[in-house]
Amino acid sequence: MTRALVLVLDSFGIGATPDAPAFGDAGADTLGHIAAACARGQADGEARQGPLHLPHLGRLGLFHAHRECTGDWAEGVTPPTAVDGAYGHARELSSGKDTPSGHWELAGVPVRFEWGYFTAKTHSFPRALLEALIREAELPGVLGDCHASGTEIIARLGEEHVRTGKPIVYTSADSVFQIAAHEETFGLARLYEVCEIARRLLEPYNIGRVIARPFTGDDAASFTRTAARSDYSVEPPAPTVLQRLHDDGGQVVAIGKIADIYAHCGISETIKANGHDALFDATLAALEAAGDRTLVMTNFVDFDMVYGHRRDVAGYAAALEALDARLPELLERLAPDDLLVLTADHGCDPTWTGSDHTREHVPVLAVGAGLAAGSLGARESFADIGQSLAEHFGLPPMDDGESFLPDPPRQGEH
Ligand SMILES: O=P(O)(O)O[C@H]1O[C@H](CO)[C@@H](O)[C@H]1O
């Protein structure tokens, strides 16, 4: 049976890329800075204490990959004496450090064009765009129109939004147009409808995603974002390995945000779950049910959305430790021919300034499919994962990426 499992730890970077200075991210290191904070007792709390403890990710080669990437062991961690996995660090060819670019590239399709961005920190959106949105969606107006952190802006403008019925529109360093609105007073269906209108109006601006950001609560102190977030992504610029497998009769099971990120292209089945434990449970169940030629892909979004963007180091560390503790459940269920890859889509260093992503290498931790334990070295593109998946499933090679799977034995060799 040929099966593969790809777990994307959203935003779990392991050290700045050579082009990080162009993004203002020279020196960013999501794993390294979390480990350093833990080692110095700066990430102690009810949920966790002490040095960063990731024994299972360590066995797969996470700390070895980070050392090859940065030159140093992450502070305070205990690297294993022996590693069971094939490990490497990959840089990004895509022009942006956003979620779709990272995911598409790791599925074999780097984004070589430039996305549109709204770069002005205030009055971020063109007047004509906002006027068209107000007119076509029949809105009393909009609030925000700036760069913002999503939790901060609902605390600041949420009460005015509830009072006036004007949705909150904002953006970030990513190619995004985000709309926050109250789930009950504004209504979820109405928010989705406004997002679809915005998606259409944004076509000339080359914006990657419109994101619905519903929230509940009675006042600024209690406003909370809900799981009904929805992403409206443009389609990948070329068929990803998901699409190729799907078109070739294989199964692609998308868990969490995966289907939205790939604009529902090449997806056989979508499973939604809220929170890392539920996502992990869904992944185990999908693996259990997976037949021949099945790719199961899961995005663990909270690393990014709940901890990275919120610059919550202790929360990020606790979430890593929680996922690590569950890894044995997965490893013991893998068949020898299954290929498991753990990776990320960009960084989001919780010790960094601002609230945006950071341009970083991502870990490539792989086991199964005949891979020997040891270093895969520096990978020139996240697309090496897509290329390896194409080879694993016996598909024609992707245009980008170099497979890290071992060469099949040639005739006459044993
Ligand atoms: O601050 P919040 O609303 O979580 O938004 C973040 O999430 C968006 C999509 O990942 C990013 O562009 C960033 O703006």
Ligand SMILES: [Mn+2]
């Ligand atoms: Mn992401």
Ligand SMILES: [Mn+2]
């Ligand atoms: Mn993000």
